[in-house]
Amino acid sequence: MLSLSLKEIKFFKLRYILIGFILFFVASLVFIISGLANGLANDNASSMKNMNAVSYYVSKDSENRMDRSRFAATDAEKISNANAQPLGIQMFTLKNKKSDKKLDVTMMTVNPEQFLMPSVTEGKTISKSSKNEVVADITLQKEGAKLGDELYDENTKTTLKIVGFTENQTYSHTPTVIMNNNSWYSIFGGKENAGFNAIALSDTHASTKADVKDAIKDGKFVEKDALIKTIPGYEAEQSSLMMMLAFLIVIAVFVLGAFFYIMTIQKVNQFGILKAIGAKNKFLIGSTMLQVFILSVVSIGLAIGFAFVLQQIMPNGIPFVFDFKLILQFGGALLVVSLLGALFSTTSIVKADPLQAMGRAE
Amino acid sequence: MITPLKLVDVNKQFKDGDRQIEILKNLNLTVEKGEFVAVIGPSGSGKSTVLSIAGALQSSDSGQVLINGRDISGYSDKEKSLVRLKSIGYIFQAANLVPFLNVRDQLKLVTELAGEWNDDAKKRADDLLESVGLTSKAKKAVQHLSGGEKQRVAIARAFMNNPELILADEPTAALDASRSREIVGLIAQEVHDKNKAAVMVTHDESVLDFCDKVYEMHDGGLRLRK
Numbered sequence: 001m002l003s004l005s006l007k008e009i010k011f012f013k014l015r016y017i018l019i020g021f022i023l024f025f026v027a028s029l030v031f032i033i034s035g036l037a038n039g040l041a042n043d044n045a046s047s048m049k050n051m052n053a054v055s056y057y058v059s060k061d062s063e064n065r066m067d068r069s070r071f072a073a074t075d076a077e078k079i080s081n082a083n084a085q086p087l088g089i090q091m092f093t094l095k096n097k098k099s100d101k102k103l104d105v106t107m108m109t110v111n112p113e114q115f116l117m118p119s120v121t122e123g124k125t126i127s128k129s130s131k132n133e134v135v136a137d138i139t140l141q142k143e144g145a146k147l148g149d150e151l152y153d154e155n156t157k158t159t160l161k162i163v164g165f166t167e168n169q170t171y172s173h174t175p176t177v178i179m180n181n182n183s184w185y186s187i188f189g190g191k192e193n194a195g196f197n198a199i200a201l202s203d204t205h206a207s208t209k210a211d212v213k214d215a216i217k218d219g220k221f222v223e224k225d226a227l228i229k230t231i232p233g234y235e236a237e238q239s240s241l242m243m244m245l246a247f248l249i250v251i252a253v254f255v256l257g258a259f260f261y262i263m264t265i266q267k268v269n270q271f272g273i274l275k276a277i278g279a280k281n282k283f284l285i286g287s288t289m290l291q292v293f294i295l296s297v298v299s300i301g302l303a304i305g306f307a308f309v310l311q312q313i314m315p316n317g318i319p320f321v322f323d324f325k326l327i328l329q330f331g332g333a334l335l336v337v338s339l340l341g342a343l344f345s346t347t348s349i350v351k352a353d354p355l356q357a358m359g360r361a362e
Numbered sequence: 363m364i365t366p367l368k369l370v371d372v373n374k375q376f377k378d379g380d381r382q383i384e385i386l387k388n389l390n391l392t393v394e395k396g397e398f399v400a401v402i403g404p405s406g407s408g409k410s411t412v413l414s415i416a417g418a419l420q421s422s423d424s425g426q427v428l429i430n431g432r433d434i435s436g437y438s439d440k441e442k443s444l445v446r447l448k449s450i451g452y453i454f455q456a457a458n459l460v461p462f463l464n465v466r467d468q469l470k471l472v473t474e475l476a477g478e479w480n481d482d483a484k485k486r487a488d489d490l491l492e493s494v495g496l497t498s499k500a501k502k503a504v505q506h507l508s509g510g511e512k513q514r515v516a517i518a519r520a521f522m523n524n525p526e527l528i529l530a531d532e533p534t535a536a537l538d539a540s541r542s543r544e545i546v547g548l549i550a551q552e553v554h555d556k557n558k559a560a561v562m563v564t565h566d567e568s569v570l571d572f573c574d575k576v577y578e579m580h581d582g583g584l585r586l587r588k
Contacts, residue, residue, distance in 0.1 A: 004463075004471065011462030273458040276419060277519070278447020279475050280440060354446070355419045357458055358410060358531055 001283065005290045016291075019259050020299045026252045027303035027334050030245060031327050035307060037241035038326065039319030044237065045228045047108065047137075047169040047176050052115045053200035056227050057084070057212050057219045064222050065230040066197050067091075071216050073185065073194040078215040083208045085114045086196040088184055089171060094151040097159070099144050103151065105136070106171040109184035115202045118178070123147045123164030132183050135164040137175035142316065151177065158187050172231055198227075245330075249337055257341035260292060264345035271349055272356030285346045292342040293335075300331045364431045366449075366526040366559035367393040367416055372425035374411055385411055386422070387582030393559040395526070398550050400570055401563045402587075403579030409563045410531060412584075416561060417450055417529045418442040430526055447476050451520030451558075453530040453549065457512035459504045465515050466491065466500040469522045476523050483522075490518040493555075494548060510541040514548065521552060528553060528560035534569060546572050 009016045042049070062069035066089055076086040088109035095102050110116035112126045118135075119125075126133050136145060140162075145151075151160045160179065169176045188194035199212050201221070209221060229235050264271075271284055304327055311322040374386040385408040393399050403409045414420045415427060418434055427435045429449055434442060446452075459468055469487040473479050491497050494514040504512060513533060520528055530549060534542035546562070550572040553560040562573065570576050577584040 004474075007467070008462045270460065273454075274460070275443065276417075276446065276452060276454075276458075277472055277475070278443050278523075280443050283475065354443075355414055357452070357454055358414055358419065 001287050001290060005287050005294065008287075009291060009294065015263065016295060019256070019263070020295050022255060022259065023252075023296060023299035023334070023338060024303050024306075026248060026255070027300045027331065028306050030248050030252075030330050030334060031303060031307035031322075032310065032320075033241055033245055033248070034326055034330055035311065035320045035322055036318070037238060037245070038321040038323050040237045040241070041234070042168065042321055043170055043173050043319040044234050045171065045231050047106075047118075047171045048224065048228050048231065050118065050168050051200065051224075053085075053087075053202055054224055055201040055204050056087075056222050056224065057199040057201065057209075057216070058197070058222055058227070060218055060220050063230070064226055066227055067232070069197050069219075070195045071197075071199065071219070073181075073191050073196060075216045076196045076199065077191075079199065079212055081208050081211040082114060083202045083205070084212045085111050085116050085200050085202075086181070087116060087198045087200045088181075088194075088196045090197075091172065091174065092153060092177075094153055094160070094177070096143075096145055097150040097152050098146075099149075101144060103140065103143050103145065104174045105140065105151075105177045106174045107184075107187075108171070108176045108178045109181055109196070110178060112178075112180050116200055118166045118169055120164040121167050123162070125164055126178070126180055128180055128182075130163075130180055130183070132158065132160050132186070133163045133179070134160045134183070135166050135178045136162050137169040137177075138165045138167050139170060140175040140177070141165065143175075153187065156187050156189075158183075172233065249333060252334060253337050253341050255341075256338045257344045260342045261345040261348070264288065264348050268348060268352045269356055271352035272354055275352060275354035276357035281350050284349050284352075288346065288349065289339065289342055292338060296335050296338040300334055304328075304331060363395065364526075365392060365394055365428070366430055367391070367561065368426070368428040368431075369412070369416060370426040370428070372412075372415060372422045372427065374408070374415065374422050384582055386415075388425070389583050391416075391561075391577070391584055393527070393561055395559055396554060396557045398553045398560045398562070398572065398574050400573040400576045401561060401579065401584065402565060402567070402570070402576060405565070407579035408582065409579050412579075413529050413531050413561060413563050416527075417452060418445050447472070448523055449525050449527060451523065451525040451528045453513070453516050453520050453528070453533045455532040455535045457504075457509075457516040459512060459515055459519075461505065464501050464503050465496055465507070468504065468515055468519050472519055472522045486524070487518075487522065490521055493552065494518045509536055510545060513537065513545050517545070517549060517552065521556065521558075526559060528558050530560065530562040530564075532564055532566075533562065534564065534566050539568065542566055542569055543572075 058069035090107045092107050093102055093104055113128055120135055149162050185191045185194045201208055311320055314320045369391040372386055372389045376383045376385055401409045415422050426433045434445055470479055473483045491500050494517055496514055534545055546569040576587040578587050
């Protein structure tokens with residue numbers, strides 16, 4: 001059956017190559033869009049996604065949005081559980097004193113000695129006692145920032161010095177600039193006036209939750225995924241790309257189904273002849289499905305390779321992340337889709353009449 | 363000795379618009395081993411219908427169709443396809459070869475459908491190709507063969523699974539006169555050499571001298587021509 005399928009593909013090269021190309025381009029588009037969705041998600045929320053927290057405590061009236069939630073610093077400091085850490089996030093425009101360039105960043109405050117602090121990949125980290133020193137996301141380097149550069153906030157006349165860089169810490173498409181609570185307080189006019197956006201929890205033990213609730217009454221616990229979805233723009237980006245993906249896959253079922261159907265219709269006479277000389281439906285359906293399987297695996301495989309190469313040559317400005325596991329999942333879905341499309345046409349194999357072989361035309 | 367083909371009181375009706383046409387009426391036919399039988403008659407007389415019923419390609423309305431002594435009229439489609447595969451070899455008007463296989467693979471295919479492509483089968487294929495004179499073209503694609511050569515491949519394919527019954531449906535319709543005699547002569551030679559039963563439907567009077575018996579279609583039945 002296998003050699004028969006291969007011989008037929010080899011003989012009718014052109015038609016199989018044409019269908020293969022359709023599948024290849026559909027698969028490539030699916031992988032590119034999923035790569036972009038992934039890239040955008042990372043660009044938007046990598047700091048949240050990579051944070052070692054599982055749950056967050058936010059204000060009751062915040063609609064699960066971190067930027068709308070606020071706790072007074074004095075209240076947050078009352079929490080004495082190490083598994084619950086205050087987290088502050090605030091968008092700012094800072095000026096790089098060296099290059100005079102204005103930079104959009106997200107300032108973030110964490111306790112550098114606790115679980116929220118990401119590891120530093122370049123330079124040194126900050127400590128609890130650092131004064132106006134920050135660790136910035138590596139994407140800030142694309143804006144020309146270097147170790148030792150000083151960032152100036154014109155509103156509060158604060159100068160922050162970059163002592164280290166970290167990776168995959170962006171929020172709302174801007175690099176984060178991470179500092180300790182003391183620096184945070186000094187920017188916002190002292191501990192009495194400053195606030196945090198959320199309390200991050202590294203576990204979901206009842207005791208941890210109780211400690212948080214004892215210190216701050218007016219809040220609720222939200223899962224990490226729910227909080228990521230409410231980052232401005234995140235849901236809009238992801239859902240529109242996911243809609244494209246869903247449509248692409250549905251389109252693929254019908255386009256491939258139509259092509260396989262035409263191809264099978266064209267072969268009805270041949271199926272009739274083969275049935276007349278004793279081939280069973282099972283054999284004919286099997287060899288047709290096998291052909292579609294071979295064709296799909298080759299096309300999808302090439303598309304995976306293409307997406308991989310594309311990632312290497314894609315300009316830095318386009319957030320494109322090749323997630324092999326996700327791409328394999330989509331590839332598997334496309335394989336199922338193309339087999340499903342081929343399944344439509346098997347009815348015409350069953351219907352092919354062996355008596356056709358007695359027909360008067362070749 | 364088991365009779366390869368026996369039709370007993372076979373009836374078949376077709377619907378033509380509102381009318382029912384009785385195309386076969388209580389038709390009887392027996393073909394013994396080593397016998398090459400021709401069925402002739404004008405078009406529309408039902409000779410191809412006889413062949414398709416004998417060949418398990420369609421069912422009769424009533425009567426018995428005995429192939430190797432077994433009545434196949436009540437068989438399911440699956441059982442019929444097995445009968446077609448193992449007990450019957452077909453030669454059609456058009457050679458009806460598989461376009462993407464070479465000459466030898468045409469024979470290989472029917473063996474693979476029936477079971478194993480083993481040394482035995484390989485030898486049988488080579489012998490058959492030799493007897494139809496195509497040994498030198500065994501690896502050729504069928505699209506490069508002439509009409510006569512294609513029909514030779516079809517003959518070899520019909521004998522490949524060693525069936526007891528060979529059915530030929532106007533095997534010479536697409537060939538010129540000299541080729542026609544060559545092809546029918548070849549079928550006759552193979553049938554007699556291998557002691558098979560064969561039925562050929564034709565309207566070509568010039569090839570009937572190869573046949574042991576000639577039947578004419580007459581009023582829905584068969585009449586032996588003296």
